[in-house]
Amino acid sequence: MIALGVLLLALAVLVGVVVSVEATEAVSVEFLGWDVTTDGVGAFWIGAGSMLVAVVGLGLITRGLRRSYQVRKENRQLRKEHRRLEQQRAQESRPAEPSALSEPTSKTPREEPPYEPDDFAGEGGADEGPHRPPPAAGT
Secondary structure, three states: OHHHHHHHHHHHHHHHHHHHHHOOOEEEEEEOOEEEEEEHHHHHHHHHHHHHHHHHHHHHHHHHHHHHHHHHHHHHHHHHHHHHHHHHHHHHHOOOOOOOOOOOOOOOOOOOOOOOHHHHOEOOEHHHOOOOOOOOOOO
16 A cells, blocks of 8 residues: 555655646646636646645544544443443342342243142142131131
């Protein structure tokens, strides 16, 4: 890339020298109602000045676009960090729940060990069924 840049710069200097030496005829240019008469060298330098202004303008546009992209990226990161801190603050302010009642954190269903029929048996044996709370008073 550097070699290509040096080559293009040398070519531009060569064109400038050739135009300055060879352009001796008068040139008349009408621009926005103004009539400018100059020789070929003057026309070349007017073109070079116009190109310089165009390159500076494009550089300013590029710099502005790059800066606005960086600001948007920064804002996106700050919003993400803000959401993370809000969630962390909300989790810290919740009352502590017993671990036996909390839901598992993984997305996969929790496997429970298989139950034996005697696990749910009351004092009378396996035929009573699962443990049930005592009936309400007066019934």
